[in-house]
Amino acid sequence: MNLIDSHAHIYSEKFNADRAEAVERSTQEGVTKIYMPNIDHTSIDAMLEAEEKYPDVCIPMMGLHPTSVDKDFERELYVVEEWLNKRSFAAVGECGIDLYWDKTFLPQQQEALKVQVELAKKHQLPLVLHTRDSFDEAYEIVSAAQDGTLKGIFHCFSGTVEEAEKVKELGFLMGIGGVATFRNGGLDKVLPHVQLEDLVLETDCPYLAPMPHRGKRNEPVYLPLIAQRVADLLNKPIEEVAEKTTANALNLFKL
Template sequence: MHFTDSHAHIYSEQFKPDRDEALRRAFDAGVTTIVMPNIDHTSVDVMLETEANYPDRCFAMMGLHPCSVNQDFQRELYQIEDWLSKRPFAAVGECGLDLYWDKTFLDQQKEALRVQIELAKQYNLPIVLHTRDAFQETADLIEAGQDGTLRGVFHCFSGTPEEADRAIKLGFKLGIGGVATFKNGGADKFLPGLSLDDLLLETDCPYLAPAPHRGKRNEPSYLPLIALRVATLLGKTEAEVAEATTRNAQALFKL
């Protein structure tokens, strides 16, 4: 079986002591492709270095995380636009809205997302959405910007069946991560009945490690645990989940 981790911060400082070993564990577990979301200008260099060290395995996105949006967000966006004009990326992201930590810069977060929606359309790239406590607001902006070409994924999806249906109708995939393995993660409410064609697998490492590793550092080698949970809830085999979600990721990100 081959898996694609569609959202992994493997370049994170938390992997500095053992990044190569963590990647080797991932490859040994069948996770042969890893897509890396950007955060802001501080994460670009190490992310691109990781991509260069693992060509055809690790692929970089370019975007501005909503938690990095502040009064200087336009300066960050200029740098993102500059990078997108220089070289290929797998996607625009991660970007979106985060109302969990702080709503101080909500207006700026919305404007940053609007700009990145337009960049995704300009460069014909998928957009990877972070929507913590902000699904409706994010979906509204996607709907407003949808011209028939906009595509992407609602990363770390753990919403309601109605939200899942709306995201899919907008032409987006759902990124399923470690939360799906949590006892009260809610995946049993929205996943049954969905098609594998609408799903991607992700770890969001080093965050949100799946059971039985919850609370520890997450890593891409844990992705099969998420696949097994998805398989159980959908009445599929793990191999079917691996094949479909890898196919979906390859098509979406044009890997």
């Protein structure tokens, strides 16, 4: 099988001791590409170093994570814009809104997302969206800016059937990760109502490891477990899930 991890922080310090082995393990299991979302200025060097060491596998994005947005967010966005002007990236991300940890900087998060939506348009890149406890807020901004050119992923999608339909109507994909394997994750009630053409797979490593590894460090080698869960919920062969989600990811990121 040929699988693509559309969202993985393989550059995280949690892989400092065995990053090469983690990449090797994943490629042996058929994970041919690992797309890396940026967090803020502090993560860029590590991300680009991973790309340099594993150029055929690890592919960077450029963006500002909503949990890194504070009163000085404009300075961070200048860094994002400078890098986007300097070289190519697979996407603008991860960006979005996060209301799980703190609502203090919601206005700044909204402004930062609006700026990054416009950067995606300017550079003709897909958006990779973080929407933890904030689907409506993020959707409102992106849908208002949708002019037919915006594409992207609602990363770590764990919403309702109605929200899945909104994502599809917007022309975006849903990133499905370890939550799909959780007993109370809720996606068992949603995924049977969506189509493979609207999905990509992700690990979000080192976070959200799928069952039976929940609570441990996640890594791209676990992506087949997520693919199998999606296959079970859609009542399709895992080979079909792998083929279609890989095609979806390649088609999106080739922009």
